Amino acid sequence: MFLLIGVPIAFVFGISALISVWAADLPLVVIAHRFYSGLNDFTLMAIPFFLLAGMLMDQGGLSRRIIDFASALVGWATGSLLMVSVVASTAIAAMSGSGSADTAVVSAVMQPELKRRKYDVDFSAALIATAGTLAQIIPPSMMLVLIGVLNNISISALFLAGIIPGLLVVPGLLFLAWWHARNGGPQYRVTEPFQLQRLWTTFFYALPALGLGVIVSGGIFSGAFTPTEAAAVAVVYTILIGKFVYRELDLKVIPGIILKAGGFTAGIMVLVGGATVFNWLMAIEGLPDLVASWLQATVSSPWTFLLIVNIFLMLFGMPMESIAMVLLLSPVVIQAGVAYGLEPVHLAIVFVFNSVIGMITPPFGGTLFVAAIVAKRPISAVTRHIYRPWGVMTIVLLLVTYIPELVLFLPRAAGFLK
Structure with a gap:
């Protein structure tokens, strides 16, 4: 009810907790205790560090070097700027951990050139918004950290x-970029000739930036770092590369960036703490068990259950912010799925993928708004072009849902799952 009348999700958690505690005749100090307990998790420290590293990448010139390399790699193709945007977003996704940050960085660099070459700015913004969401799926991802902590699943x-x-x-x-360019005007056929020398040069200059992803992911998967330690290493590495290799990072801006990252983190942590209280109250009331029992009595097949979950989450993803969706609904969905014998890691990825689709789904698509704002275009104009990228994401969601090995193969090969 509170969500329907527009109450911010953080207050929804708090008000619901107060009403439930009062109705159960529990002391109010329980709320403070559970709120603190939910935040007293070392893994959550990865979130501010990954946010900070993503912001420092932009200031230190790391993002621009990656985009230059992507341009040399695919700048010869029809619709080259669109393809550069997709490749660059994917590469930056492996380092930033934030879909909105990824979208903002790529949009800020690419949109001036897209406009200069008279590309369709609205379609470009929709494509960049979709590519930017990959930062929430490809590690390191803040959303994967959140859903892992909340549901006691291995982050690695x-x-x-x-x-x-x-x-x-x-x-x-x-393919969408190529198809759009193929049916577009002559401006999409203005390309850069492929030059092996330029490719090598841009790769050489981008190598220190690309090394961030290797260090972070390699350190986590090898067991050298925990996700939190890897995030801290990412911050130090980004500062060193930005200051002493690319020489674009002014140390005077770091305090301001830290404050900005701290502001984002504070908002996320309030949500996490409130969600912890709310989920604990749902647990003691037995709501997840009731939902699981009702589903098992109603739906016999785990595949039908997954279809229902996808439809349900897609509908919720339209009005609800993605992080709030993970915090509010993932414990119930994952516990219900486990009752069908499904693997929690698989369920978590399916859930996050749905949340990511919500980031490009009107009326409250997070990356969609970021891309439209940076492109200086009305959100309604960008939204008209989102259905094809949305279709691509939905097809992949169905593949991931019904071919679990696409999700589970790498964790099993690395020994994280049996």
């Missing part, structure tokens, strides 16, 4: 599980 297993689903989206988006 989730990070590995997100790689194949995220990469499956890329060919579909590249």
